[in-house]
Amino acid sequence: MPLLARMLAAPLVIDIRRGAIAGLGSLLAQHNIAPDGRLAVVVGPGQGDAIVPSLHVEAEVFRIADGSYGGAVELGAKLRAGDYAAVAGVGGGKTIDVTKFAALHAGLPMVSVATSLSHDGIASPVSTLEHPNGRGSYGVMSPVAVVVDLDRVRAAPGHLATAGVGDAVSNLSAIADWELSAADTGERVDGLAAAMARTAAQAVLLQPGPERTDEFLTVLAEALIMSGMAMAVAGSSRPASGGDHEIMHAINQLYPGTASHGELAGLGALFCAHLREDKEQFAAISSCLMRHELPRIPQDVGLTQEQFARAVGHAPATRPERYTILERLAMTEPEVSKRVDEYVRAIAG
Numbered sequence: 001m002p003l004l005a006r007m008l009a010a011p012l013v014i015d016i017r018r019g020a021i022a023g024l025g026s027l028l029a030q031h032n033i034a035p036d037g038r039l040a041v042v043v044g045p046g047q048g049d050a051i052v053p054s055l056h057v058e059a060e061v062f063r064i065a066d067g068s069y070g071g072a073v074e075l076g077a078k079l080r081a082g083d084y085a086a087v088a089g090v091g092g093g094k095t096i097d098v099t100k101f102a103a104l105h106a107g108l109p110m111v112s113v114a115t116s117l118s119h120d121g122i123a124s125p126v127s128t129l130e131h132p133n134g135r136g137s138y139g140v141m142s143p144v145a146v147v148v149d150l151d152r153v154r155a156a157p158g159h160l161a162t163a164g165v166g167d168a169v170s171n172l173s174a175i176a177d178w179e180l181s182a183a184d185t186g187e188r189v190d191g192l193a194a195a196m197a198r199t200a201a202q203a204v205l206l207q208p209g210p211e212r213t214d215e216f217l218t219v220l221a222e223a224l225i226m227s228g229m230a231m232a233v234a235g236s237s238r239p240a241s242g243g244d245h246e247i248m249h250a251i252n253q254l255y256p257g258t259a260s261h262g263e264l265a266g267l268g269a270l271f272c273a274h275l276r277e278d279k280e281q282f283a284a285i286s287s288c289l290m291r292h293e294l295p296r297i298p299q300d301v302g303l304t305q306e307q308f309a310r311a312v313g314h315a316p317a318t319r320p321e322r323y324t325i326l327e328r329l330a331m332t333e334p335e336v337s338k339r340v341d342e343y344v345r346a347i348a349g
């Protein structure tokens with residue numbers, strides 16, 4: 001018998017608004033997510049302590065020091081040892097990534113409470129964690145609920161609050177790479193995942209910026225959630241991660257601490273659009289990153305052209321199984337330098 005539909009694992013509830021954090025308790029009660037107050041809350045080293053009193057929920061609070069794999073494993077063991085019904089990760093990207101991973105290992109549903117919109121991990125089934133020698137991505141469960149507090153996002157540090165613009169628009173580069181792979185290697189493109197990831201990116205491209213209006217922040221939050229859902233649909237990060245993210249992984253490996261996920265994804269996407277000679281996509285992404293004051297050239301993230309070229313050369317090795325424009329071109333070192341030089345000139349001109 002043929003299947004007539006497919007089932008998707010999706011959050012039960014999405015709540016994006018001003019002051020959403022204060023409503024967390026009633027949201028959990030309404031949806032029976034953590035009955036009897038058996039809730040664990042995880043906060044990061046940043047805004048953590050300031051946020052706890054505004055949550056208005058009874059919960060045991062765990063503080064994490066960083067976004068490390070070791071910390072996530074330790075948290076998972078603590079959560080498993082306790083008698084919790086659910087765990088909420090409250091914070092930016094790192095806190096949410098650690099909590100998603102720990103929740104999977106403790107067998108608990110996870111609630112994602114985002115205080116910045118720095119990347120599309122707020123609703124994705126992927127957790128990125130730091131190791132002593134780089135970062136690794138792990139498949140996890142999608143959050144059962146996603147809460148985005150617009151007041152908190154508006155107050156977040158500039159380079160994190162809306163850097164997710166870069167991550168959202170990088171979907172356009174990721175999908176172009178996916179289509180390239182379909183043509184060159186026969187890889188199957190999942191039409192629904194591509195539709196969700198592309199629509200999310202297009203919605204963000206249309207936002208004027210950089211003012212953090214409720215409308216802009218809501219569209220960005222929704223776009224990042226849709227990107228996460230697209231990954232859940234595809235069963236991999238393919239709809240939101242192509243050569244753009246390979247370049248980001250390479251920069252993180254070679255020059256740790258350079259810039260945030262969203263900033264590097266946007267820069268990588270713009271460079272990949274240049275490599276694809278897609279003038280329309282290049283112009284659209286470039287103007288969007290400029291309006292939102294996000295990096296467009298290596299110097300904007302403190303890298304020299306030579307350092308950036310080295311990262312581009314190293315990028316394919318960060319994800320050997322993923323075919324992108326970088327694998328298609330298979331550039332030599334002098335070719336990479338030439339394309340980087342061209343690229344910087346194209347933006348300056």
Ligand SMILES: [Zn+2]
Pocket residue numbers: 119120167240241245261265
């Ligand atoms: Zn990303």
